[in-house]
Every structure is written in C-alpha cells, then in structure tokens.
Amino acid sequence: MADNDAPIRLALVDDHRMLLGALTEWIRSAAMDIRMVLAVTTWPELLTSPEFPVDVVLLDLDLKDGIPVSLKISTLKTAGVKTVVMSTYSEPNVVREALGAGALGYLVKSEDADMIVEAIRAARRGEQYISAELDLAINSGDVGGVPKLSAQERRVMALYGGGEPVKSVAYQLGISEETAKSYLKRIREKYRVAGYDVGTKVALRKRAIADGILIQDDSPQLM
Template sequence: MPTAQKKIRLALVDDHKMILGALTEWIRNVADDIQVVAAVSTWPALLIHPEFPVDVVLLDLDLKDGIPVSLKLSALKATGVRTVLMSTYSDPGVVREALAAGALGYLVKSEEAGMIAEAIRAASKGESFISSELDLALSEGDVGGAPRLSAQERRVMALYGGGEPVKSVAYQLSISEETAKSYLKRIREKYRIAGIDVGTKVALRKRALQDGILHHGE
C-alpha cells in the first residue's frame, strides 16, 4: 500500500480575521496536501503557538506592528520555517527587499486559491514563487529578454511546448486542469510584458526551445 503523503503544515498570519477565515477555507477546499495548523492575527501569537515551528508560514506583509519584515524572515529561517509573503500592494522595491531577506514567495491578495496553494507547495520544496503581477513589476525595463519563470512555470511550459495537452500537463504535475491553465496564462502574460508573443502553441514551443526550457528532440 502506498504511504500517505505527508501534509504540508501551514500557519497563516494576517491581522484581518475575515481574510484568515477565507484563506483557511480556500486552502482546505483546493489543497488536501496542505493542512492549516495555525491561523493567527499577530506575529507574537505565531511564535508562541503550540504547532510552531511549522513547515511554511503565509505571512501578511502589512501587519502594523512596527517589526521589520527582515527580522521576521530571519527569525523564521533560523527555525527552519519557509515563508511566503502576502500583501495588498506590489511595490517592486518592497518585493525585492523581501526576497533578498529570504522570503521564498510573494503573492498579492487578489491571487486565486489554486495559485496560493502552488506558492505554498513551492516554498515547502525550497523553490521560489512570485505572483505574475509582481513578476511583471519586477521585470519592467527588461523588455526583450526572457522573463523569469518559476520552476513550476518552466515545467508547464516544457510539457505544453513539447506537445502535451493541458489535461496531460496537469496530470503529470499533479495539479488541476484549472491550475495548469492559470500557469499558461501567467507564462503568456510574462512573455507579453517582455514584448514577446507566445499566444499560440507553436510560438510557445519555439520560445521554449530558444530559452532552453525545452531541448530539440523533446
């Protein structure tokens, strides 16, 4: 009998009780591999929570507590906890600073549930994940160059560009078809901002080969 996959133990920190409740509900509905073990509204409440340290913390960047986010990130890192930050705004300077301080992911709160779950999964594996909206803000000025894709986006682009239908891409990466479609949408959007059109499957394949995401013969 296959062994049950260990669930990712997640803590949510947000000072809006409504958002905490909605996020907990969302994650329960879209991700049975993620378990919300703590949902708290302040930073100290996270540190004294009986379930702490957890695997991943989804941390609201806009907590009005005067504690610098770099301090929170280094404290979490020291206990082996991986952090995905969440914010209502997407100032590129703030994002760069947070990523430099050790955040593995950065999401805007308008992100859909499937993508939030993907960011948590990526962080649990030590991979980074930035919402496409923020990635676009970070990439401004890089027009003409290939956009930065997350590890999972590269996998989706390689499979889809290699001729797999969306259903098969989703199956191979153990994600839903909707999430696979969201990835393709993000990939196309990132390239579009960089001034590159990958609107068709042929154009996407060509670009995947050009950027070394897909190799000839695949």
Template sequence: MAPTGIRLAIVDDHRMLLTALGEWIRAATTDIELVAAVSSWPDLLAHPQFPVDVVLLDLDLRDNLPISVKLRALGTVGVRTVVMSTYSEPAVVREALAAGALGYLVKSEQAENIVLAVHAAHSGETFVSARLIPQLEAGDDASRLSAQERRVMALYSSGDSAKRIATLLHISEETAKSHLKRIRRKYRLAGIDVGTKVALREEAIRSGLIGPDDRQRLERYES
C-alpha cells in the first residue's frame, strides 16, 4: 500500500480550536493525514493510531504535567512535535525547543504556516512563527540559563521539590540542588534577587518559564 502522507495528531483542550485546526489542515494540503484530534494527553497515548509521525501539541493542557516530560515521552517513540500556544515569551519558546520540540507556533498562526511547520518537523527541521523570531534574537534574563537549568527552574517554580525534579529529569537530588544554586547565582550576577522560592517563582512567571495561570495553584507551595 502506498504511504498516505504525514500521519498527524492534534492535542488541544479547546474543542472549537481543535475542530478548526483539523478543517484548516484538510483544506490546505493533501499530504497530511489527520488521524487523531484529541483534547487531552491521556487520550493521545490511548488513541489506536498512536504513535503518529507528528503531533501538534498545545503547550498548556492544564494537566500539571510539564511540557518537557511530554516531549521526552513522544521522542522516545519517534514522534516529532510542534508546540502551539498563546504564550509568546522568548523563554517559553526556548524551553519548548530545548526540551525537544521541532516547532513553536502561536495559535493565531495562518493555516499555511501550520502546514509548513508540520512538514519541517517531519523532516527533522525547526519552524518557529515569524513574529517570535525578533524576540528570540533579542534575548532575556532566562536565556542566560542552560536548557537543563531552565527545566529545573520551571519545575521548582511549579512546586516540585529537588527530589521530585531529580526523578523527573533522571538526575541526582544533589545535582538538582546544584542547578538551583547556579540559577540563583546567575540571576544575582544579573542584579535580580531570586533568593526566596516566591521570588524565583515570580521571575519564572515574568520570564515565561511557567504561565501566569499557574499563580493561584502555586500559592500552596510558597515558603
């Protein structure tokens, strides 16, 4: 049987957008086969067509599972991922790309560019929405951190302990603590005080490492 094209899955918890994305892609190209359109991470993993070639993945599914964990899980089964989000902060984009995403799209992106991003990911190339590139090139405070340090900061700011971070990132607890020390030192050298967990969390929100919608959920982790 001849190949039917790129097998695509879309994951987004906004039903209307999920439907619209499917319609746009079907209308824009014939070489992408939409085989799954689901609203949650478990639904993707349980879908009979999974694993697929490429996944369009909503950054914030509100399931408390870090995007880095999802990207790592998809990568282990050979799935290439394009992240979609309303967040356009440079640190958010860098974190997704550093964690393994091959594309990053704002949700208002035109259908033609969504198709281009899927094609690029399938070929192992990176595609980022054009409007985000100037911000990425400008840099910010969080860009001084390594990819692993950004992961640690995002997880810690989301309430995970050093022990939990070590488990998620497959490192030792001491290594996780060392990353936190280096993060605070780098910010201190940049003239930014993140000595407390609350201050570090606020900086993570400002830099886009975690979303502002997490603010209330994180109150219970304040020290």
C-alpha cells in the first residue's frame, strides 16, 4: 500500500459515462492529494487494469452486472483496497449489506463533491464515512440515543465546541472551510434526529461535554 503522505491512488467505477467524466475532472482539479489513476464503466475493467490494485475504489452500486456488491467489496478488501460505495438510493438493507461486507463509505450521488472527497480520504485512513442522509436512514430507531459520529466529525465537534472558529477548525484538520461547515451541518442534523438541538455553539459545546467528546477544561478529546 502507498505511504500515507503519498497521493491517494483512486479508481472510479460507474456505468454512467457523464458522471464518470464529471467526477474524474472535478477530482483531478480540486483534490491535489488524490490521483485518479483509473476510471472505468465495468467491474472486469477494474480488476484487469495494470493500475490495479489501487488505494481506494469509488464503486457504483448500480452497475447491473449481476455480481453481488458484497462479493465485489470482499474481493477489493482481500486485495488491500478500501471501498467507498455510491448509489442513487438509500435503502437501509442495501446500506447495511455494503457496510457489513467491509465498505468504509456509502454515499448518495447527490452528495456534495467536497464530501465525496472527504469520504475517499476517510477510507484511506481506514475510517468509516456514511452520508448523513444514509446514517439517519439506517439508524432511524436510535432516537434519544447518542448519534454515531465518524472520527472526523468527532474532531470537528471537539475543536468547534472547544471554542475554535470554523476557519481554525478547518486549518487544524487540513480541510477547507466549506468542508468544515458541511461537517458541522451533518453533526447538527444527526443530533436533531436523535432528539437533541445543537443549533447554537453553546448547545453543541454542552452536548460535546455530555457525550465525552470534550472535557470541561476546554481540552478537546481528538481520539
């Protein structure tokens, strides 16, 4: 596998050529730490490419080739490749199947491009990243419980709840200010569905302390 300081070698598999082209160009121009080495429309093209294995595969769930997504994900995992799955829909059972098979990310295709990039980076770190919309769908029974936050969401909540402005949060985590705002939006939405209003910075800070993400001496728990 590539060194963590090296560019992320990414492969994209999607049978919608327009989306394939658009994502390829956007990632190449906007994410300097990601190198798109392969963009193909079928599963066999991925496996037979001389560029394979890569670091991360962004995989379209809807390839309609009759091959179970669980088999694809386990094949990639065996090859040491991290998988982020994309789909046009968010049926909870399908989400659970993909995650159960070892996918580290699951996104709907309507997700902001910035967040797709963050999902790729999270997968490279071995961290799970699920679209906020999908997380709410698969954990809809968790109302009243503590929302499931990703490692990066916990870092954002710790820093922001600890008093840092959004710009500083973004700088410390090496992400854009817009991406930091997107994380805060996701965090607030997850807590809203769980029955907690963290719409203000004060409310978010209190919740971070209550959930052990922040301790009262203002020191964020970034683990």
